[in-house]
Amino acid sequence: LTPLLSRWVVQQAAQILATLTAGGCDLRVSVNVVADDLNDPELPLFIRQTCDTWRISPSRLCFEITESGFVSGEAASAETLRLVRQEGGRLALDDFGTGYSSMDYLRRLPLDELKIDKSFVRGVAHDSESATICRSVIGLGHNLGLKLVAEGVEGTDDLEFVRTQGCDFVQGYLIALPMPMAGLRDWIAGRPRA
Numbered sequence: 001l002t003p004l005l006s007r008w009v010v011q012q013a014a015q016i017l018a019t020l021t022a023g024g025c026d027l028r029v030s031v032n033v034v035a036d037d038l039n040d041p042e043l044p045l046f047i048r049q050t051c052d053t054w055r056i057s058p059s060r061l062c063f064e065i066t067e068s069g070f071v072s073g074e075a076a077s078a079e080t081l082r083l084v085r086q087e088g089g090r091l092a093l094d095d096f097g098t099g100y101s102s103m104d105y106l107r108r109l110p111l112d113e114l115k116i117d118k119s120f121v122r123g124v125a126h127d128s129e130s131a132t133i134c135r136s137v138i139g140l141g142h143n144l145g146l147k148l149v150a151e152g153v154e155g156t157d158d159l160e161f162v163r164t165q166g167c168d169f170v171q172g173y174l175i176a177l178p179m180p181m182a183g184l185r186d187w188i189a190g191r192p193r194a
Contacts, residue, residue: 006037007046013061014054016181021056025188030062030092038065038077048087058088062113066094067105078109085110092149096137106144114141116162118152118172125157138165 013029020027037043051058063084085091092113093105097120106114116137124130134150141148150162153172162170176187 003036003040003043006031006033006043010047010061011050014050014056017056017060018054019181020185020188023185025185027188028060028062028090030064032064032066032094035077038080041076041080043080044083044087044089047084047089051088059090062090062092064092064094064115067096067098082110085112095151097133106140106146111146113147113149113169114144115149115151116167121150121152121158121162121172122154123158125155125161131161134162134167135165138162138167142166 009031013031017027017029033043040046047058047061051061063081065081081091090112091110092115093109093111094115095117096114098117105111114137116134120130120133120137124134138148147168148166149169149171150158150167151171153159153162153170153174155174159170159174179187
C-alpha cells in the first residue's frame, strides 16, 4: 500500500506544479519518501513518466528522506536515490541531526539539500547550544555544496538568526500555515517578489 500511496502523492505534486506553472508561479514542491519507496526500483522511471505527463521538469520536485527512513535496505535505497537524481529530481535529507549516522549519509548520498530539524531551529536566537549547532550545520552543508533549509521557523528572531547565518531557505508557521490550493494561489499573488 505504501508505494501506491507514494505514487499517488508524486502524481498530485506534479499536477499541482503544472497548475501553478500555468498560473505563472514557478515553485518547487517537496515530497516525503519512506524506506519502502526507496526499495522500489521502478520509482525513478515512474517519476520521469509522471513529469513528462504533466510537462514539468523533475528538478521542480524535491524528494525528502529522513535518516531513520534510510536505515534499512541501504544499498538498494542508495541506488534508487542515485537514479532519482539522475532523472533530474532533487534530494533532501530531512530532520538532520535526529537520526543515527548523519555524517556518513552526507558523504555517501547524492543530496542537494539538508533540512535542519526544527528541534534545533525553534528558539535558536535565544539558545546558545542550538545556535552553535545551526551555525555548524549551515557551514558544513555549504562546504559540501548543499542548500540549507531551516524547519520550524515560528519567530522573527529565529528567522533573522538563520538568515544572518546564510541559511538558503526556511519553512514554518511564520511563513505560512498549511492551506488549500486556492489559498496558496491567493497567498502567492499577495506576496512581494523576492
